[in-house]
Amino acid sequence: MALLHTGFFSQALGMCVSCDVILPQFSSSLIGMKTAAARGPRKVLYLLHGMSDDETIWQRRTSIERYAAPLGLAVVMPAAQISSYANMAHGGRYFDYIADELPETMRGFFGFSDRREDNFIAGLSMGGAGCMKIGLARPERFGAIGCLSAGASNRRPGQDADPRRAKYNLMAYGDGANLGPEEDVLGNAKKLAEAGGPCPRIYHACGTEDFLLENARATRDFFTGLPGNPFDYTYEEDPGAHTWEFWDEHIQHFLAFLGLNPENDVRN
């Protein structure tokens, strides 16, 4: 595996951005780890951080490179500041950047596969809600979603009593009057289910001690209420709180959920 710290200019944001990228690399003499590299265009996971974090955090708090290595999977970790992955009412167009511009930029750099079956998006907390928003607004682009410790929305009644939280919500959504269609996350899911897809597969996990558990359960109730489970929706509720121990373990569950079979399509 190779780790690339990249910096480039985003047209959507009008500024330079940072993004860490893990690329599959097959090697025969690397100690302590199995590696694989795909033939042909690579499968790729867009992995989103939470509030307070940045493009380096998955590297620093988990062993994501080691988990991805035997799968021949590329991992793209962008920085999105405290944007809620929204086209912000008071700030940058982060939804456009992550959902549309970033995949195109990354394909330009690294020749990633553009098939939806080969493109995945996951994240934790703010990034968990972000990957639901992006995956369900761009179902033609993403084949699977991995939502950790979040709901389709992380907003909660009474939340605006916390001045910092109120400010973040104001920055992202303003007064809520002019939200883009991507913000109707479950509405988009419902439309997809009714239209017969394409429906990204969804893995969803939350800890029983997590402060967002009620948000997660509301989202669970929505998806388990859909006839025929069109999203192949899978929910895991395990002991744990809003902490990296939970995410380190459950990002591995999500990678297993993807069902990548390196024996079939990589050399190793």
Next chain:
Amino acid sequence: MALMHVDFFSDVLGMCTQMDVIYPENTRGQIGMEGVRGDAAIKTLYLLHGMSDDHTIWQRRTSIERYAAEKGLCVVMPTTHLGWYTDMYIGYDYFTYITKELPEICRGFFPNLSPRREDTYAAGLSMGGYGALKCGLRAGDTFSRVASLSGGVDAAGICEALPRDDGLWFDIFGPRDKVRGSFNDLFQAAVDMKDSPNRPDVFMWCGTEDFLYQSNVAMRDHLRKLGYSLAYSETPGDHQWKYWDREIQNVLNWLIPDQPKKEEA
């Protein structure tokens, strides 16, 4: 342009290593500079550092990203420690790494890089000037155009001036009386390559006060006598970044001449 700091594993070196990569990007609205990314496969310059330096040094001592931006060129800056771009007598196989493995790795990471020798170049300063010429003269099937700035072009001369066979120079080049005429002797390499269809075009610059000046003059005369296409220049100056900052811009213009600006639509 995008700047990427890359950590990866080299099977040839048997260890983790680093490179910085400047990658072309079409940009509008970035202040003070415009980036160009053509539709064609991307040309690549392997830009080599000198002794004492590493993969970060061209970024830190020049404005290489700004110079490369308008050329639509990818610049790959590897680190090779004090290895003289040589499969060491006792040590690492840096020549094989730079000329065989690294281009393969880069083309794997960045599939839009052109694999053609016509689109693949090397340049460097001092030790890296030696390395760049070696890329062209010993791996001409990969590199078509190579540029040496203040290059340490006479490895045999350096070794033969040593009092004994030990230390770094011995570890790199082996017994000092066996370097002349060997694979690592660029004067010999130029002779071996002179009738090859993969003979590279060469750019050389050296300051007239540089301690390597005389050996650069000797290489200039040698390449001319053998009929190489050689762009040679010298100006007052010694072994310093203020000259390399200027001359790398001349190298880029030699590799990719400025296009006449398109009329505004």
